[in-house]
Amino acid sequence: MSLKVISEKDNLLFSRKEVALNYEAKVVPSKVEVVKLISDKYKSKPELIRVQKIQGKSGSNVFVITADIYSNQEEFNRLIKKTKKELDEEKKAEEARKAEAEEAKRKVEEEKAAKEEAKKAEAEAKKVLVEESKEEVAEVSSEEEKVEGEMTPKGVPPIEEAGGKK
Numbered sequence: 001m002s003l004k005v006i007s008e009k010d011n012l013l014f015s016r017k018e019v020a021l022n023y024e025a026k027v028v029p030s031k032v033e034v035v036k037l038i039s040d041k042y043k044s045k046p047e048l049i050r051v052q053k054i055q056g057k058s059g060s061n062v063f064v065i066t067a068d069i070y071s072n073q074e075e076f077n078r079l080i081k082k083t084k085k086e087l088d089e090e091k092k093a094e095e096a097r098k099a100e101a102e103e104a105k106r107k108v109e110e111e112k113a114a115k116e117e118a119k120k121a122e123a124e125a126k127k128v129l130v131e132e133s134k135e136e137v138a139e140v141s142s143e144e145e146k147v148e149g150e151m152t153p154k155g156v157p158p159i160e161e162a163g164g165k166k
Contacts, residue, residue: 003037006064014068015075017042021065028056034065044069048076 006020023029023037031051039046052066070076082090 003041014079015071016079017069017071019067019069021067023063023065024061025063026061028063029054029065034067038065038067038069042069048073050076050080 002024004022006022007018008020009018010016011018019038019042021038023034029037031054034051034054035046035049038044038049038051048070050068050070052068054063054065056063070079
């Protein structure tokens with residue numbers, strides 16, 4: 001599992017380095033493995049590497065890898081056209097992010113509505129308690145008036161308590 005450089009060319013027009021490598025392995029390496037190997041060897045970001053082809057000969061354990069290493073993300077995006085599969089994956093990922101954001105927003109709104117509902121219910125409960133206490137006070141005062149009215153007949157002055165005139 002050795003990696004040897006066959007050729008290396010700087011392409012200033014496209015701001016990239018074009019490399020051809022020999023890789024020895026028992027099985028054909030995947031593009032992900034190749035990208036990792038190249039990024040380790042050239043100390044570049046894996047997302048800036050495009051593997052053009054991995055070519056092997058029948059009965060041989062040597063594979064020729066052709067790849068481009070771009071200098072920055074803008075140049076990579078400008079020059080590399082995405083496949084339909086990549087575009088579909090990005091679209092699905094974007095839709096999933098939007099759905100998560102909407103779900104989070106909906107949950108926040110539901111919590112806010114629940115808090116407002118709780119505040120309204122509490123205010124209503126306070127109103128009911130105040131009204132009930134007013135009714136109780138009114139009942140008590142009317143009962144006191146009834147009791148006082150029953151004790152003293154009309155036209156007769158109330159009897160004064162001890163220590164008063166008779």
